[in-house]
Amino acid sequence: MKSPVTARDALPLLGYAALAGVLLAPLGHYRGTRAEVDRAKVEEDSFPLSTYPMFSADRRGRLYLPHVVAFTAAGERRIPHYRHYGAGGLNQVRKQIARAVRAGQAASVAQQYADSLAVAGERELVRVEVVRARFVFDRYFAGRTAPSSEVVHAECAVGGTAVRCRVTRKSTAVIDPNQEPL
Known part of the structure; x- marks a missing residue:
């Protein structure tokens, strides 16, 4: 009971x-x-x-990400470490780069990265680009980690002077997801 x-x-x-x-x-x-x-x-x-x-928010299966890409003399893509731009942590630096690209100051970002790489003695890297890349989630998580397209906002030779540009390209590069940042 x-x-x-x-x-x-x-x-x-x-x-x-x-x-x-x-x-x-x-x-x-x-x-x-x-x-x-x-x-x-x-x-x-x-x-x-x-x-x-x-x-x-529905991102419709894609993401646009402003970031910096470095290149070797052979044309191999590398992602330089965020500390070449700032010391506040990855997310803080990522936001600063995105804000600079929106404000039309991508050339100063490229210049700072190139100067830092030159001082650090990164001899294999010869050029940096500030890009806004488009990543498609389905492709990215299936292992194809290269952006589907990107817009180059600025470029700078390591040890040189940055220039603004506006080049759109379809990306065919393969980025190794296991690569450590430089």
């Missing part, structure tokens, strides 16, 4: 009900029209079902 619910049992039951309410509250973001739902996703997080665009 079951014992009846007592006053002593009420406090834990109220606690469980409150916890369930907190966990289910984010579902309220999905009420209303599509525009209202999208606006609510951006204006406030819906923890534990995070709907910030960083996590929920």
